[in-house]
Amino acid sequence: MGKTGLLGAFEETVLLALVRGGDEAYGVSVRREIEERSGRSVTMGAVYATLDRLEEKGYAVSRVADASEARRGRPRRYYKILPEGVEALARCREVRGNMWEGIELPVASRVGRTK
Numbered sequence: 549m550g551k552t553g554l555l556g557a558f559e560e561t562v563l564l565a566l567v568r569g570g571d572e573a574y575g576v577s578v579r580r581e582i583e584e585r586s587g588r589s590v591t592m593g594a595v596y597a598t599l600d601r602l603e604e605k606g607y608a609v610s611r612v613a614d615a616s617e618a619r620r621g622r623p624r625r626y627y628k629i630l631p632e633g634v635e636a637l638a639r640c641r642e643v644r645g646n647m648w649e650g651i652e653l654p655v656a657s658r659v660g661r662t663k
Contacts, residue, residue: 554636554639554640554643555636555637555639555640558590558594558598559598559601559602559607560637560640561582561586562578562582562595562598562599562602563602563607563608563629563633563636563637564637565577565578565581565582565585566578566608566627566628566629566633567629567634567637568581569581569627570628571626571628572626573626573627573628574624574625574626574627575592575595575596575599575625575627576592578595578599578627579592579595582595599627602633603627605632606630606632606633607629607630607632607633607636608627608628608629608630608633609627609628609630610625610626610627610628611625611626612624612625612626613625613626
């Protein structure tokens, strides 16, 4: 979680994708969920690096399923969020809510633009 005790934005996004995926979340499904919900293109490398980091931090855990014929004999690694990951998400949600409290975004024409 770093010095601030908060997740990075992409860590938060990946954990949320794990929550949505339940016990059936795996790398490609996490990527798909993020891309569909955020409209943001992400690489598999970024997804797997973040999943590894979340496991190291104790926020997620993975298991390897049996190899399947459909996957040409390769096993699939499934991920799920741990209670510590849920707590980290709750802290992020609280901090974001506190930061947004009372803020109304200015109209773009009134924001200090320079030419």
